[in-house]
Amino acid sequence: MARDAALERRVLDVLWQGGEWSVRQVLAEVDEPLAYTTIATVLDRLHEKGQVQRVKQGVSWQYWAARSKDEALAAEVGRLMARAEAAPEPMLVAFLDQVERVDPDALDRLEALLEARRQRK
Amino acid sequence: MARDAALERRVLDVLWQGGEWSVRQVLAEVDEPLAYTTIATVLDRLHEKGQVQRVKQGVSWQYWAARSKDEALAAEVGRLMARAEAAPEPMLVAFLDQVERVDPDALDRLEALLEARRQRK
DNA sequence: GAGTATCTACGACAAATCGTAGTAGGAGAC
DNA sequence: GTCTCCTACTACGATTTGTCGTAGATACTC
Incomplete structure (x- = not known):
């Protein structure tokens, strides 16, 4: 328990x-x-x-x-990524797979976020 | 220990x-x-x-x-996502943050993957 | 075929983590 | 002063993980 x-x-x-x-x-x-x-x-x-x-x-x-939920989440993701030893390629694919599975529409939103991030830079 | x-x-x-x-x-x-x-x-x-x-x-x-490293990774991501209770928005942001931090170029690759996935569908 | 090496099955033990709560004692409310 | 609430401290049981030991079976070597 x-x-x-x-x-x-x-x-x-x-x-x-x-x-x-x-x-x-x-x-x-x-x-x-x-x-x-x-x-x-x-x-x-x-x-x-x-x-x-x-x-x-x-x-x-x-x-x-001490940290917001989002920050905690980011830390978790970071830890996962570290464990995956950088090599983000399979990580990226896995992530897209999971996003799609949980919420297919989220892919569009992800693209929008990516776009925004690109602008910002 | x-x-x-x-x-x-x-x-x-x-x-x-x-x-x-x-x-x-x-x-x-x-x-x-x-x-x-x-x-x-x-x-x-x-x-x-x-x-x-x-x-x-x-x-x-x-x-x-029993599962490849990639599959295990995907499962981990899935578990994280489940814990984040769907609400994928902060999850997406956290993910992008971490990707960018670990490997800025990966954002481009992510976009390519997204594009490919869109084609496929 | 006896001796040696190698495996597995089972059991153990210690440390850490987590859920869960009791007790003692202090501080404030009336 | 007595009642209530809060903290500090302690404790215990379950579970997980690291780490092995022992006993018994099997296989390999002369």
Whole structure:
């Protein structure tokens, strides 16, 4: 029952909604019958890992995501790419395959983004 | 010292070179002072997880990767995309960012691939 | 055919990660 | 002062991964 980091991701998803959150607020938002301390522990561990930041507000902490969801996503992609050892060709193909599979229209949007990026440069 | 699956990946990298491998061959290729049984165990576990296949050759097994490196890569990308919950827009941007960072020229190749794909359809 | 080498099957153990929560103690609210 | 809430600390069990050891079967060599 432990190895997919599901709860950590769920908590991060809450924080990614933006703003600062107390443990209790996160607990309410996660909407699962979990103990207060469970969420507190998860937030604490995410803080140790540098994935969330926090500041003391009176007696309690306020937490927020250290990186936006998009940044986290980009980091994941980067890690994948690093693992693929640069050689991006198969990576590119794999990516297009997956994009197409999930959402065929996304290919058009991707092309638009590419175009925009080219202009910008 | 356990959680990054580094050895499993190293073993997979060996298998991805293609062909069938005995435990001993993999051990030699990995080129680390590890026990024979260490590699045997890793291969066994990868087999249990369906990541490698094997066939008995006399007394010993021959192993090979169940999926090519490219396929595994595509699966990873797919998993990432699923986690990003479809919303492919930030995913697309993140991807382009990373591609550009790793290899600016790859953007051109990506565009070519996109074009080709459009033709094909 | 006995001795040696080689494999596999099984089991183990330690470290790390993660889900989950209890307890103790402090600080504020009334 | 008592009640409530929060943090800090600790803990435990499951799972994953790295790393081997042992035992038993098979094969190769004289």
